[in-house]
Amino acid sequence: MIKLLNVRKGFNLGRPNEFVAVDGVTLSMEANRVTVLKGPSGSGKTTLLSLIGCMARPTSGRIILQRGLPREYLFPNGGDTTEVEVTSLPERFLTEIRRRTFGFIFQQFNLLKGITVLENVMLPAFPLGEKHGVVKKRALALLEMFGLSGRALAKVEWLSGGEAQRVAIARALMNNPPVIIADEPTAHLDSKLSSAFMEIIARLKDQGKTAIIASHDPLVFEAKMVDRVISVRDGMLEGDTA
Amino acid sequence: MARWIEKYRSILDFTLSSLVRRKGKNLSLLVVYVLVVFMLGSAMFLTEAMKREASLVLKGAPEMVIQRLLQGRYDPIPMSYLEKIRGIRGVISAEPRLWGYIYDSAIGANYTLMVPRNVALPSGEIMIGNGISRRRMIYSKDMMSFNLSNGSSRVFTVRDVISPESELVSADLVLLSEGDFREIFELPSTHATDLVVKIRNPKELVTVAKKVMELLPDTRPIIRDEMVRTYDSVFDWRGGIVTVLLMMALLAFVILAWEKASGLSADEKREIGILKAIGWETSDVIAVKAYEGLLISFFSFTVGILLAYGHVFFFSAALFAPAMKGWSVLYPDFRITPFVDPYQVAVLFFLTVVPYTVATIVPSWRAAIVDPDSVMRS
Ligand SMILES: Nc1ncnc2c1ncn2[C@@H]1O[C@H](COP(=O)(O)OP(=O)(O)OP(=O)(O)O)[C@@H](O)[C@H]1O
C-alpha cells in the first residue's frame, strides 16, 4: 500500500556538510500491519518516517501510495487513479494527504502548551471545516477511549508523560487516518507505559489501522503484535523480517 | 460555504485561546499600541478642533485691520486717519475699534476688554465671557471690579454672560461702553486701538494695503488671509509641530511592528511547525496570524481613539495643554467643542492597523513555508 522506490534523501547538498540520510531505499509496506523501523541513532529512521508521512520530499526516487488505502482518504473529492505518486504532488495536495492518511505521534509529543487537552486533540480537524460540535464530540470520545475524560479541560503542561502521550495518540487519531506513524514513541516512557502503548497499537491494528513505528526499544520491536521489523543502518536497509 | 465558515470559526476560536495563552507578551503589545493610537489621536483631535475654533474666530474677523506702529511697536491710531482711508478707491468703509488687555491679579489672567460695535452698553455695565464667569463665579447682575493702572479701581455691574459660539474667542472677553473703555485705558477720544476696513473687491486687498502704506507710512495693514494662513500653518496637522510629534509616534510604532516582525520566537516557530505537521495548510496558519493581528489592532485602535476623544474633549487635552495653549489660566477649564473628521480617523486607522497586521503576517508566512518535518527533530 505504500511503496518506496530507490528513495534518497540528502541534506545540505553541494555544500561541505553534505549528508545523505536515506540512501537508495526500496521498500513496500502492506495495509493493516504493524511495521517497526529499528536501527542505531543517526541511521535515518526519522528521516524515513517523514518521507513516508509526506512531511518531506525525497531528493530522488519515488514514493507511491497505492490502493488499499480507503479511496476517500486519498481522493476525498473523487479521482480515478489506483496509485498516486506522492513525490510529484504540489504542496497543497501533500498537506491534504498528510491530514487524511497519516496520524503522527512525535517523540516529544509536540502538544501545544497553554491550551487545553481537548483543544489539542481537536486541532487537526479545524482545517476540514466540520461542525465544531461534531469535532468536539469526536475528540471527547477519543479522550474517553484513552481514559482521559477527566483531563479534557486541563492544560497540557499539567499532564504526566503517559497522559501526554495518550493525548498525542488521541490527536493523531482525530481525523481517523488509516496509517499511524510514531517516532520513538516509548523514549520518554517507563516499561509499563511502553507496554500500554503497544497495547493501544494492537487495538488500532484490530480496528484495521496500519502502524509504522521507528524505535530502537526492544519492548517495541519484540512486541507480539509487530508484524515486521526492518533494520536500518547508515540510511540503507540492512535486514527485514518479512 | 458552511464548511468554509465553520473552518474559519474554528480557527478564530483557536486564535482567541492562543492570544490568552501569551498574555504577558500580548498585553505589553496592547499597551504600547493603545498608547501610540492615543497620542496620535489626541494630537489629531486637538489640532482639528483648534483649527475649527480658529476658523470661527476668523470668520468674524475683518478683511483688513490697520494698526499704527511707532518705533516698530504698536501705538494707538489717530481717528483722523479714518478720513484718509475712506478716500482710497475700493474702500467701502473704515471704522475704529477699541480693545485691549487688562490683567486680573485675583486669578492671574488677562482679560480682553472690547467696545462692541453693534450694541451700545450704558456706562457702568459690562458683559463677560463664560470663562471669566466660571473662574470668578460672577454671574448676571453681580458686581465686578477692575484695578486700573493708576492704582484705583472701578466697579461694574454684569449685565449678562456671553453665550459662546466659540469658547476660545469669548472665554476671556469683557464688553463695555466706549466711555468706560477710554477712561480705563486713558485713551483720548482722538485715538482708537486700530481701524477695520471693508473693501469692495477682495482682489483689491493688496492694492488697497499698498495705498494705505503710501498714504500713512506709520501704519501696518493686516489682511485676513494672512491670519488664516498663519493659523493654518500652526494648526495644520500635516505641517507644524504636530507633524513632528506624529512622525515620532509613527516611528515608534514602526519599530514596534518590525520588532515583532523579526521576533517570531522559537516557540512560535515550533508551534507553526506542529500545526503544519498535523495537517494545517500554510494559509490556515496565516489566517491565525492575520486574525491575531486584526484582533489586537482593532481592539487597540478602538480603545486608543476613545481614550484620545475623552482626553481632548472631556479633559481639554490636559496632557498637551502646556505645549498647545499655555496662554491663560482661563483655559484649563475650557472645553473644546467635540469635532471629529472621519477622514483623519480613517488615515490614522490605515497608518496603524494595516502595517501592524502586515507585520504579523509576513514572518508567519516565512515560517509556514518551512517543511513540517522540522518538528520531528527537537
Ligand atoms: N535537516 C537536516 N540537516 C542535516 N542533517 C540532517 C538533517 N536531518 C537529519 N540529518 C542527519 O541525518 C541523519 C539521520 O537522521 P535521523 O534523525 O533520520 O536519524 P534517526 O535514525 O532518527 O536517529 P535517532 O535514533 O537518533 O532519532 C543524522 O546523521 C542527522 O544528523
Ligand SMILES: [Mg+2]
Ligand atoms: Mg529519530
